[in-house]
Amino acid sequence: MSLVISHLARRFGPTPVLRGIDLAVEQRELIALLGPSGSGKTTLLRIIAGLDWPDAGGLSFDGDDWLARSAGERRIGLVFQHYALFPHMTVRDNIAFGLSVRPRGNRPDRAGIADRVGRLLRFLQIEGLADRYPAELSGGQRQRVALGRAMAIEPRVLLLDEPFGALDAQVRRDLRRWLRGVHDSTGTTTIFVTHDQEEAFELADRVVVMNAGMIEQAGRPDEIYDHPATPFVARFLGLTVEVPVAMRAGRAEAAGLDLTALPRRAIPDGPATLFLRPADIQPLPDPAAPFRVTEIVSTGALLRIMARDDAGCRIEAEIPRRDGRDLREGQPVALRPVTGQIFPAGGTLAARAPATPVTLKEAFA
Incomplete structure (x- = not known):
């Protein structure tokens, strides 16, 4: 069984919110919709849930047209950031609510509801709070x-909208690990919305990065982290250092940068931009280098090194504090990136979203 989203579009007045979304979610997958505020994540989740309708496109589950089904008929489980619990009901009654309001023909008897709620209380480790x-x-x-x-x-698809956003950092980390265990134990197809990269990469089987109502990139967490397909994805995932380089025979060149650790790229000769994470840049003392250290800031375990050349190019590196004992402000340094992503001028490395839905098997091939 799979959830297939095809060419989905949604506008709010003159503003396009979703612009041709194509995505297939396989049974038992845990998918993260990751992106900044306003990227269309929650709107897409609401359409899947049946709380909103698209202006164009299709949505089906196991071949059944969900756009012809009401929210109740889709049997979706929803979890919101701010819980939306009924304050006048006990924990036991809150959990039982969805079962107790079913139409009489589909409603379990009282004993059946109590049994299911009891099993969930034990499974979720909140039996003492009933x-x-x-x-x-x-x-x-x-x-x-x-x-x-x-x-x-017993939802066919579980949808979570920023489920841990209202919690403090330690509780979020604990609940993330717990939720992954719950997902693996139940085998429920799960889609969750987040703007927290750590959350998405720790939890998801696949991450879907959204921007301005479009899918910029979808793939396994490590694949997206190591190989962002567009400048937006690179910047969003922390490759915040942008350096103009020249490509020659697949190699990037730039004054003051030792780029020998970067592999050859299938990029035409000419201007390009190298995207780097500060933690992937090694500053090395070199009296002949054009860069000079302008600032050193300690964050405890790490040192942030600011370096600048005479042309005004400013680069930030981040290294373990023990590795920076020999660095001083004013010192000339060469900068050696150990990894990075290169985009040709005005270009991207991959198409944003496929024209047709991609299956899990095809996406992981």
Whole structure:
């Protein structure tokens, strides 16, 4: 079974919010929709959930046209950032709600509902909270209850919209690991929205990077991290140092930069831009180098090194503090990137989104 999104478009007045989204999500996959605010992530999630409708395009699940189905008929589980629990109901009643309001013909009997809720309470490790009210719970406990309520209806697809955004950093990390375990145990197809890169890369089988209503790149987390396909993806994933270079016979060249560690690229000769992460740049003392250290800032374990040449090119490097003991402000340094991504002037390395939905097998080939 797969969820297939094809050429999906949505406008709010004159503003395009989704501009031709194509994506296939396979059964048991955990997909992260990653991107900045306004990229269309939540709108896409709402359309999948049946809370909004597109202006064009298709949406089907296992061959069934979901655009002809109401939200209730799709049997979607939804978890929001701010929980949306019923404050006047206990944890037990919140989890049971989706089952108790089903039409009589599809509703389990009272004993069946109690049994399913009891199993979920044990599975989610909140059995001791069953008779408490939401106001008596911590943020992490409320999010588990919200997930339990979504799972109670045995959803075909579980949708999570910034599920950990309202929690502090340590609770988020703990719940991320826990959620991955829940997903693997249940085998539910899961799609979650986030702007947190660490969250997306830790949790997801595939990451879909969105920007301005389009899919910039989709693939395995390591693939996207190591090989961003567009300048937007590179910048969004932390390749914030941009250096003009010249390409000659597949090699990048730039004054003051030792680029020998970078492999040859199939890029035509001419101007290009090298995108780097500060942590992937090694500053090396060199009296003949055109760059000079202008600032050294310690963050505890790391040193941030600012270097500048006479032409005004400013580059930031980040190294372990123990590796920077010999560096001083004013010192000439050569800069040696160990990895990076290169884009030809005005170009990208791959098409943004395929014209037809891509299956999991094809995407991982």
